[in-house]
Amino acid sequence: xxxxxxxxxxxxxxxxxxxxxxxxxIVWGVSTAVSxxxxxxxxxxxxxxxxxxxLAACFAGLWYAKDRDxxxxxxxxxxxx
Numbered sequence: 320x321x322x323x324x325x326x327x328x329x330x331x332x333x334x335x336x337x338x339x340x341x342x343x344x345i346v347w348g349v350s351t352a353v354s355x356x357x358x359x360x361x362x363x364x365x366x367x368x369x370x371x372x373x374l375a376a377c378f379a380g381l382w383y384a385k386d387r388d389x390x391x392x393x394x395x396x397x398x399x400x
Contacts (some may be wrong), residue, residue, distance in 0.1 A: 320363075322359060322366070323361075325355065325366075325367075325369070326352050326355050326356050326359070326370070327352065327372070329352055329355045329370040329373055329374060330348040330349060330351055330352030330355075331348060331377050332351075332369050333342055333347050333348045333351035333352070333373075333374060333377040334347060334348025335382060336377065336378065336381060337377075340384075340385060342381065342384065347377060347380075347381070348376075351373050351374065351376070351377040352373075354372075354373040354376060354377075355369045355372075355373035355374075355376075356369075357369045358364060358372050361386055
């Protein structure tokens, strides 16, 4: 039961961060939760590190996307042409 709570809360936190950055909260939340699930299987007894690693990857991805958009001259995730 605890692993379900960990995975869902990881997705919720990632979704909120993506929403703040102007990205799709559902896509980022679900992908981060799935990443935490797979990392939990890989880490075995070190399961508690899976949500931390998944959130770190999510934040790094959001940072990269924001940096890329700024280099292109857009604002956030909403690039108009």
